[in-house]
Amino acid sequence: MVSLTPRAERLLKALIEQYIAEGQPVGSRTLVKQAGLEFSPATVRNIMSDLEEFGLIRSPHTSAGRVPTERGYRFFVNTLLAVKPPKTLDTASIEDRFLADQDPQQLIESVSGLLSQVTKLAGIVRVPRRVDAGFLQLDFLSLSPTRVLVILVTQDGQVLNRVIHPKRSYSASELQQAANIFNGAYAGLSLDEVRRSLVEALRRDSEDMQQILRSAVEMAHQVFAGEAMSEAPLFVSGETNLLAFPELSNTEKLRRLFEAFTAKQDLLHLLDQSMVSQGVQIFIGAESGYEALESCSVVTAPYEVDGQIVGTVGVVGPTRMSYDRVISVVDVTARLLSGALSHGAPG
Numbered sequence: 001m002v003s004l005t006p007r008a009e010r011l012l013k014a015l016i017e018q019y020i021a022e023g024q025p026v027g028s029r030t031l032v033k034q035a036g037l038e039f040s041p042a043t044v045r046n047i048m049s050d051l052e053e054f055g056l057i058r059s060p061h062t063s064a065g066r067v068p069t070e071r072g073y074r075f076f077v078n079t080l081l082a083v084k085p086p087k088t089l090d091t092a093s094i095e096d097r098f099l100a101d102q103d104p105q106q107l108i109e110s111v112s113g114l115l116s117q118v119t120k121l122a123g124i125v126r127v128p129r130r131v132d133a134g135f136l137q138l139d140f141l142s143l144s145p146t147r148v149l150v151i152l153v154t155q156d157g158q159v160l161n162r163v164i165h166p167k168r169s170y171s172a173s174e175l176q177q178a179a180n181i182f183n184g185a186y187a188g189l190s191l192d193e194v195r196r197s198l199v200e201a202l203r204r205d206s207e208d209m210q211q212i213l214r215s216a217v218e219m220a221h222q223v224f225a226g227e228a229m230s231e232a233p234l235f236v237s238g239e240t241n242l243l244a245f246p247e248l249s250n251t252e253k254l255r256r257l258f259e260a261f262t263a264k265q266d267l268l269h270l271l272d273q274s275m276v277s278q279g280v281q282i283f284i285g286a287e288s289g290y291e292a293l294e295s296c297s298v299v300t301a302p303y304e305v306d307g308q309i310v311g312t313v314g315v316v317g318p319t320r321m322s323y324d325r326v327i328s329v330v331d332v333t334a335r336l337l338s339g340a341l342s343h344g345a346p347g
Helices: 006-022 028-034 041-053 070-080 088-100 104-119 172-186 191-204 211-224 239-244 251-263 265-275 323-343
Strands: 122-126 135-144 147-154 159-164 234-237 281-284 296-305 308-318
Touching: 006 028, 006 041, 006 070, 028 041, 070 281, 070 323, 088 104, 088 323, 104 122, 104 234, 104 308, 104 323, 122 239, 122 265, 135 172, 135 191, 135 211, 147 211, 159 211, 172 211, 191 211, 191 265, 234 265, 239 251, 239 308, 251 265, 265 281, 265 296, 265 308, 296 323, 308 323
Parallel strands: none
Antiparallel strands: 122 234, 122 308, 135 147, 147 159, 281 296, 296 308
16 A cells, blocks of 8 residues: 555545545645645645545546545545544434334345435345254256256255356366365355355465365355345335436446446455454445446445354445444444344344
8 A cells, every 4th residue: 555644644544535525626726725735736636646546546637626536535545534423413323223223134125225325325235044954965956068957955854955156167076075175074064154164265365275176166156155045135216316416327338337236246255354353344446346346336244143253234336435434333233233133133
């Protein structure tokens, strides 16, 4: 991460906060006038030129003002942002919902709507998988050089089938060996434990992992990341709130974004990543790795039941979001949901 002088940090913070509030490119005169900076316009212009060279801000073709880049937002979030406690009204709205919904399933399902209502963005919640079901075995059956049928059997007798498209073709003996090694490594764990282990294994991608096990993990992850592994994997609310932001009004951007909300797989993958991390996670623009979310930021936090992470809550909005407020709302919601599910609704 680039190192800035205190004056440059102060100016960048003021510019980003101004852009978040107004949604318009910010010029040097605006910064001097509205941000209360005691710098001269010439000094501001020089610092803004340096910030542009660092890739933290850019100048749109249609304006002499500047707007933050993804790199600028990341520097802002990591270095300059002071997260504030939620507003009293926000906290009251969140606590009221937890008091109103006593049934755990109804409570979880209502959280996406709550987050949407409080932040005026899109709220998302990852519903717990069938965490109590034990994993028994996987079988891989080749259907063609590009298609493999994966058969998942749980200890309580459930059988789930899914066709996947592996990165390369496998012989029958390779598939059998992959299944044997995978089953030996994961048999007896709960489905949720297997899924989290797969995410962690793929994240580490250890060179010490046997190639055949790596292949099995990659293929199995396509199944465990799929919707077939959960009765109601993801709830999304408030997608239409995003229509209020001009930067998302491009027809093609909206089409891709709403397709992502409908298909849910990209969002599920992000939320699964959050389940193997601690605390609030922030994906800004292209950091998500998904084209549909390149103009958006996703803020997530995991929630627990009796100390075990079982799901994730979050918010999707434009990169021009009020990070200080959204982060605190998502964090408080996850903590209250964990408490309500573990010990009963607050009262």
